Amino acid sequence: VTHFFILTFCFFKRCSSDIQVQNLTPVSEFHLMRLTEDPDLQPVLFGLFLSMYLVTVLGNLLIILAVSSDSHLHTPMYFFLSILSSVDICFISTTAPKMIVDIQTQSGVISYVGCLTQMSLFAIFVCMDDIILTVMAYDRFVAICHPLHYQVIMNPRLCGFLTLVSFLLSLLDSQLHNLMILQITSFKDAMDISSFFCDPSQLLNLSCFDTYSNKIVRYFLGAFYGLLPISGILFSYYKIISSILRIPSSGGKYKAFSTCGSHLLVVCLFLGTGFGVYLGTTVSHSLRKGTVVSVMYTVVTPMLNPFNYSLRNRDIKGALKRLHSRAV
Secondary structure (H helix, E strand, O other), rough: EEEEEEEHHHHHHHHHOOOOOOOOEEEEEEEEOOOOOOOOOHHHHHHHHHHHHHHHHHHHHHHHHHHHHHHOOOOOOOOOOHHHHHHHHHHHOHHHOHHHHHHOOOOOOEEEHHHHHHHHHHHHHHHHHHHHHHHHHHHHHHHHHHHHHHHOOOOOOHHHHHHHHHHHHHHHHHHHHHHHHHOOOOOOOOOEOOOOOOOOHHHHHHOOHHHHHHHHHHHHHHHHHHHHHHHHHHHHHHHHHHHHHHHOOOHHHHHHHHHHHHHHHHHHHHHHHHHHHHHHHHOOOOOHHHHHHHHHHHHHHHHHHHHHHHHHHHHHHHHHHHHHHHHO
């Protein structure tokens, strides 16, 4: 409801001023920023990002296959891990293929419809990543702080419900961004985007919202989809650490915390860089820094997730070995 009133207020405020403006036509296409203008680096970047994309897709597919094929991994923890891997595949597929093609063709042109489609899918999957990581923190909280009630609390119905809610909230975030960005108009046929993909935070800078209203909506969305999940994760880990410290044996403490280490590392990488990019564009205009951080959370983090969970998790390594033995 709050989102609706904010958007309605900003929309009608802008429309009232636009009535006096004539001949304002929608932009037809966007020009994405190139990663480099050096022709000698183009083949290197093409090979690098193509390899990273293939490794990401293959690694996450292996995790999904291992979880689905091994009955020992049919638990809420690994159910959410397989969901996270699926979202990571979709997440990187919204940006990396277009970027790889642009590097090869040395073109950064994307149509208006194509840009909005990429932005919408990106917003959905980045938001789902955010919420699923929060749900996984809650799962670890229940497992460590309430182990005797874990199976009762984290039942299949609740797991399915949390997954559905994460998708619906992500879809809502995507549509709210669409409502704002659909008001982009220009006297020019094309507009430049200071990113290698249609980043919602960059598109909001081109929106016809006035600057003050634009920032209000952006900070509100950032707080709801950023600060709230981070607060939930921090609270869960506060309770987890408090419970672990009460375990008498050092071996028990290590075993309990080892189940959270991989998740905590992913949270730091993904939420730290993503949240910084989203809100950082309102106070910083350094294109180089913004590009590096964007590459980190759109390409590097999804690629590291399979390594992080497979190399640090004995159950996943065991499932992959059994999967390999059956294949051989």
